[in-house]
Amino acid sequence: xxxxxxxxxxxxxxxxxxxxxxxxxxxxxxxxxxxxxxxxxxxxxxxxxxxxxxxxxxxxxxxxxxxxxxxxxxxxxxxxxxxxxxxxxxxxxxxxxxxxxxxxxxxxxxxxxxxxxxxxxxxxxxxxxxxxxxxxxxxxxxxxxxxxxxxxxxxxxxxxxxxxxxxxxxxxxxxxxxxxxxxxxxxxxxxxxxxxxxxxxxxxxxxxxxxxxxxxxxxxxxxxxxxxxxxxxxxxxxxxxxxxxxxxxxxxxxxxxxxxxxxxxxxxxxxxxxxxxxxxxxxxxxxxxxxxxxxxxxxxxxxxxxxxxxxxxxxxxxxxxxxxxxxxxxxxxxxxxxxxxxxxxxxxxxxxxxxxxxxxxxxxxxxxxxxxxxxxxxxxxxxxxxxxxxxxxx
Numbered sequence: 001x002x003x004x005x006x007x008x009x010x011x012x013x014x015x016x017x018x019x020x021x022x023x024x025x026x027x028x029x030x031x032x033x034x035x036x037x038x039x040x041x042x043x044x045x046x047x048x049x050x051x052x053x054x055x056x057x058x059x060x061x062x063x064x065x066x067x068x069x070x071x072x073x074x075x076x077x078x079x080x081x082x083x084x085x086x087x088x089x090x091x092x093x094x095x096x097x098x099x100x101x102x103x104x105x106x107x108x109x110x111x112x113x114x115x116x117x118x119x120x121x122x123x124x125x126x127x128x129x130x131x132x133x134x135x136x137x138x139x140x141x142x143x144x145x146x147x148x149x150x151x152x153x154x155x156x157x158x159x160x161x162x163x164x165x166x167x168x169x170x171x172x173x174x175x176x177x178x179x180x181x182x183x184x185x186x187x188x189x190x191x192x193x194x195x196x197x198x199x200x201x202x203x204x205x206x207x208x209x210x211x212x213x214x215x216x217x218x219x220x221x222x223x224x225x226x227x228x229x230x231x232x233x234x235x236x237x238x239x240x241x242x243x244x245x246x247x248x249x250x251x252x253x254x255x256x257x258x259x260x261x262x263x264x265x266x267x268x269x270x271x272x273x274x275x276x277x278x279x280x281x282x283x284x285x286x287x288x289x290x291x292x293x294x295x296x297x298x299x300x301x302x303x304x305x306x307x308x309x310x311x312x313x314x315x316x317x318x319x320x321x322x323x324x325x326x327x328x329x330x331x332x333x334x335x336x337x338x339x340x341x342x343x344x345x346x347x348x349x350x351x352x353x354x355x356x357x358x359x360x361x362x363x364x365x366x367x368x369x370x371x372x373x374x375x376x377x378x379x380x381x382x383x384x385x386x387x388x389x390x391x392x393x394x
Contacts, residue, residue, distance in 0.1 A: 010189060011129060011132055011133050011189060013187035013189070014125075014129050014132075014187060014188060014189020015129050015133070015137065015189075016187055017125075017183070017184040017185075017186075017187040017188040017189065018122060018125055018126045018129055018141055018184075018188075018189075019140075019141060019144045020180045020181075020183055020184040020187075021081060021085055021118070021122040021125075021180075021181075021184050022122060022126075022141045022142070022144040022145040022148065023144050023145070023147065023148040023151075023180060024085060024088060024089075024148065024176075024177040024180040024181060024184075025085075025088065025115065025118055025119065025122065025145060025148065026144070026145040026146060026147065026148020026149040026150075026151070026152060027148040027149070027151055027152035027155075027173060027176070027177060027180075028088050028089075028092050028111075028115065028152065028173070028177060029115070029148075029149055029152065030148065030149035030150060030151065030152025030153035030154075030156065031092065031152035031153070031155065031156040031169065031170065031173040032092065032095070032111070032152075032156075032170075033149075033152075033153055033156070034152065034153045034154075034155075034156025034157045034160065034169075035096075035156050035160060035166040035169055035170070036050070036054075038160060038165075038166045039095060039096070039104070039166055042166070043098070043099075043100065043101065043104065045101060049101050052101065052105065053101055053104045053105045053108060054108065055105070056104070056105040056106065056107070056108030056109040056111075056112060057108045057109070057111055057112035057115070058112060058347070058351050059109055059112065060108065060109035060110060060111060060112025060113035060114075060115075060116065061112040061113065061115055061116030061119070061347055062112075062116065062344055062347060062348070063109075063112075063113055063116070064112065064113035064114065064115070064116035064117040064120075065116045065117070065119070065120055065340045065343055065344045065347070066340070066344070067117075068080060068116070068117040068120045068121060068336065068340055069120060069334075069336040069337035069338070069339065069340030069341065070336065070337060071117075071121075071336065072120065072121050072124045072335070072336025072337075072339075072340075073333065073334050073335065073336040073337055076190055076191075077121050077122070077124040077125035077128060077190075077191075077336065078125060078188045078189070078190045080117065080121040080336075081118055081121035081122045081124075081125055081188075082181065082184065082185045082188060084114055084117045084118035084121060085118060085122075085177075085180075085181035085184060085185075086178060086181045086182075087114045087118075088114050088115065088118055088177055088181070089174040089175070089177040089178040089181065090174070091107070091110045091111045091114045092111065092170050092173065092174045092177065093167070093170045093171060093174050094107040094110060094111065095107045095108060095111065095166070095170070096165070096166040096167035096169075096170050097167060116343075116347070119343060120336065120339050120340045120343050121336070122141075123138075123141075123324050123328065123339050123343070124328055124335050124336045124339050125188070125189065125191075126138055126141045126324075126325075126328075127324075127325060127328030127329060127335055127339070128189065128191035128335075129189050129191075130325060131191070131329065131332070132189070132191060135270070135274055136269075136270040136271075136273035136274050136278075136325070137270055138269075138270070138321040138322065138324060138325040139265075139266045139267075139268075139269025139270045139272075139273065139317070139318050139321040139322070140266065140267065140269070140270050141321070142266050142269075142320065142321045143263055143266030143267045143269070146259070146262060146263040146266065147263065150259075150263075152173060155172075155173060156169055156173065159172065214330070214386060215327065215330060215338055215341060215342065217383060217386040218323050218326055218327050218342050218386055218387075219327075219341060219342045219344075219345035219346065220345070220383075221282075221319065221323050221380050221383060221386060222320060222323050222324075222342050222343070222345055222346030222349060223345050223346060223348065223349035224349065224376035224377070224379055224380050225316050225319045225320050225323070225346070225349070225376075225377075225380060226320065226346045226347065226348075226349035226350035226353065227349045227350070227352065227353035227356065227372070227373060227376055228289065228312065228316050228353065228373035228376060228377060229316060229350055229353070230349070230350040230351065230352070230353030230354045231353045231354060231356075231357045231370065231372070231373050232254075232255060232258045232309060232312060232313065232373075233255060233354070234353075234354035234357070234358075235354065235357050235358070235361075235366065235369075235370065236254035236255045236258060236305075236309050237251040237252050237254055237255055238251075238366065239254070239305065239366055239367070239370060240253075240254050240302050240305050240306070242366065243365075243366050243367050244300065244301065244302045244305060245302075246302040250302060250306075251302075253306050254305055254306050254309045255309070257306050257307070257309050257310035257313065258309040258310060258312060258313035259313060260310070260313070261310040261311070261312075261313035261314040261317070262313035262314065262316060262317040263317070264314065264317070265285075265313070265314040265315075265316075265317025265318055266317045266318065266321065269281070269317060269318035269321060269322075272318065273318070273322065278322045278325070278326065278384075278387040279384050279385055279387050279388055280384075281318055281322060282318065282319050282322050282323075282380065282381070282384040282387055283381045283384035284381075285314075285315045285316065285317065285318050285319050285380075285381075286315065286319065286377045286378060286379075286380035286381030286382075286384065287315070287377075287378070287381045288311055288314060288315035289311070289312050289314075289315025289316050289319075289373075289374075289377035289380075290315070290374050290375075290377035290378040290381065291311070292307075292308050292309075292310070292311020292312050292314070292315060293308045293309065293311065293312040293370070293373060293374050293377070294308075294371070294374040295308060296308020296309065296311075296312075297367055297370055297371060297374070300367070312373070312377075315377060316377070319380060320346060322387055323342060323346070323387070324339060324342065324343070326386075326387045327339050327341075327342040353373075356372065357369045357370065357372060357373075360372060
């Protein structure tokens with residue numbers, strides 16, 4: 001599409017606004033994660049009790065995603081994401097004031113519901129900005145989310161070291177999030193309403209609630225990728241420490257390498273998508289993830305494992321952004337619902353991944369259980385054609 005100078009300025013500001021939303025969403029998650037130990041100690045929770053409370057975030061996020069798609073499609077992404085961005089600053093504070101496990105679970109349900117709703121709405125807006133600017137942008141937005149998570153965790157950790165209470169920590173970060181939300185509200189890009197596609201098969205028709213084979217396959221790719229992310233988050237350090245006998249300090253390097261390479265991959269992902277197209281990019285990423293982690297498991301050495309998890313992170317980095325972008329473009333009039341469905345499935349993968357790996361590890365050992373993400377990454381490479389067609393492909 002042709003973009004005038006005035007339109008270009010509007011779109012640039014809109015891109016910045018979406019970046020701010022991804023940043024604040026990552027900051028909220030990172031800050032909460034950094035203060036989990038303090039909340040656990042204050043309430044006197046066991047590991048099992050804490051895990052029950054943390055289910056509130058997952059349940060809230062999935063519940064929020066079930067309704068947000070229709071809201072986005074009816075009212076527009078801007079009218080949904082901006083209130084949720086401000087709400088994110090409010091619900092971040094709630095867990096610090098909960099007196100017991102039940103209250104904490106309810107507060108975390110609210111936190112998850114707001115975060116899940118914001119996640120879908122801001123991704124829908126990101127698709128609108130990407131489409132209007134006529135070039136890939138989604139990977140950079142997801143990179144900003146990762147950076148936000150690091151910033152939130154770092155600031156939360158520093159404030160904890162300075163003896164700030166969780167309540168004070170959350171209040172400081174909530175104020176910063178509110179400022180970012182206010183900035184985003186002034187620059188957010190609202191795309192013109194898109195006409196619905198006449199072909200009912202494009203969205204599965206009313207009788208299938210918008211599902212079709214292509215959208216389901218995109219959701220399956222998201223599940224495969226997010227199972228790998230969850231497995232790396234919860235089991236990479238355990239694998240180095242318990243299976244390979246490394247020190248606790250060196251074991252932490254596995255997930256650090258995974259996170260750093262994932263962020264780095266997303267920072268260059270848009271340029272790769274523009275040059276290679278999403279199908280080739282996702283196919284290559286799936287092969288890199290599978291071969292990197294697979295080779296590390298075969299090498300059976302701590303240094304190789306760190307390198308392997310770094311390759312695994314680099315490989316997974318661009319897959320979910322491209323999957324979300326493809327889902328949002330299937331039918332512009334129903335982008336919110338498509339994104340909500342794919343995001344819900346992907347989130348289930350992130351939650352179930354650690355449990356799946358742990359259950360299989362009980363039967364065959366952790367090294368063999370970690371072959372599951374390898375196989376799933378290889379499947380992503382084989383099924384990358386699900387991302388066609390793509391308007392940015394040359």
